[in-house]
Amino acid sequence: MRSIKARNLACPIDGARLECREKMQVCENGHAFDIARQGYINLLPVQQKRSKQPGDSKEMVLARAQFLNSGVYGSIASTLAQTVLAQTTGEREICLMDSGCGEGYYLDTLFDQLKIKGGRGDVSFIGLDISKAAIAEAAKRNKQITWIVGTNKQPPVAVASVGIILCVFGFHNFKGFHKVLEVGGKLIVVEPGPDHLQELREIIYSEVKRSEPQNLSYAEDIGYSIQDEQLLKFKTGDINKSQINNLLVMTPHFYKASREGRAAASRLQKLNLTVDVVIRTLEKI
Numbered sequence: 368m369r370s371i372k373a374r375n376l377a378c379p380i381d382g383a384r385l386e387c388r389e390k391m392q393v394c395e396n397g398h399a400f401d402i403a404r405q406g407y408i409n410l411l412p413v414q415q416k417r418s419k420q421p422g423d424s425k426e427m428v429l430a431r432a433q434f435l436n437s438g439v440y441g442s443i444a445s446t447l448a449q450t451v452l453a454q455t456t457g458e459r460e461i462c463l464m465d466s467g468c469g470e471g472y473y474l475d476t477l478f479d480q481l482k483i484k485g486g487r488g489d490v491s492f493i494g495l496d497i498s499k500a501a502i503a504e505a506a507k508r509n510k511q512i513t514w515i516v517g518t519n520k521q522p523p524v525a526v527a528s529v530g531i532i533l534c535v536f537g538f539h540n541f542k543g544f545h546k547v548l549e550v551g552g553k554l555i556v557v558e559p560g561p562d563h564l565q566e567l568r569e570i571i572y573s574e575v576k577r578s579e580p581q582n583l584s585y586a587e588d589i590g591y592s593i594q595d596e597q598l599l600k601f602k603t604g605d606i607n608k609s610q611i612n613n614l615l616v617m618t619p620h621f622y623k624a625s626r627e628g629r630a631a632a633s634r635l636q637k638l639n640l641t642v643d644v645v646i647r648t649l650e651k652i
């Protein structure tokens with residue numbers, strides 16, 4: 368695989384193609400977007416923001432970076448890489464976009480895997496997230512990836528220009544993704560299975576509910592077909608106090624848990640957790 372710069376960025380205001388001019392991305396209608404000193408591009412105009420700082424906070428982003436860098440979810444990254452590699456065997460050019468990429472762990476890992484084991488085609492990599500803090504952190508990981516602040520609701524890329532979209536523990540938007548996927552393009556969604564982080568949930572909640580991954584009938588109704596479903600379940604082995612704390616801070620459990628639940632988690636010295644995820648591949652038809 369040869370990594371190339373993304374050529375399909377689109378203006379978030381009018382959808383026109385963006386071109387790089389000096390330190391800006393500019394569309395033919397004169398809308399201009401700065402390229403930040405760290406290299407990322409902010410394509411989230413105020414009218415697409417519901418709050419001043421949407422998405423994950425800096426604290427969540429840093430906790431996630433530390434947790435993921437410790438390798439606990441390495442098997443998720445390698446299974447995801449296998450799934451993507453199976454879709455990129457040919458010689459044609461393809462755009463791979465991680466939507467809701469967070470601080471970039473999965474996309475950066477995939478970049479490395481595709482470089483080593485990928486096919487002969489050119490690949491452009493886009494990491495998209497609504498959190499500026501997340502994208503600023505991601506931009507430190509890999510300068511060859513195009514990192515963008517933007518929303519999954521209206522990904523700022525040209526219509527039908529993306530070959531593969533990944534959405535890992537993210538806020539997927541089937542309509543927004545459908546618009547920018549090529550016909551035959553794939554959407555790979557990673558979601559928690561019913562037993563995900565069971566042991567932690569038993570400590571922080573008085574009652575633990577088993578929730579199944581989302582039903583995909585809506586996605587089928589709007590023009591996807593379900594191609595594949597993989598279940599990945601493993602035990603982490605004992606993770607330490609700092610990893611437990613990072614895991615809590617990086618997930619919504621931190622806000623959902625009661626004060627007593629958080630206190631109980633903070634007393635833990637180690638925890639052997641179940642990771643249970645479902646990886647589903649949908650095709651735009």
Ligand SMILES: C[S@@+](CC[C@H](N)C(=O)[O-])C[C@H]1O[C@@H](n2cnc3c(N)ncnc32)[C@H](O)[C@@H]1O
Pocket residue numbers: 421422423431466467468469470472473495496497498501517518519520534535536537538
């Ligand atoms: C649970 S985190 C997962 C991050 C990353 N995929 C991972 O697994 O490490 C969800 C991410 O989605 C982002 N997010 C939330 N709403 C979004 C939206 N509408 N568009 C794009 N990203 C969004 C958050 O900022 C956060 O980084």
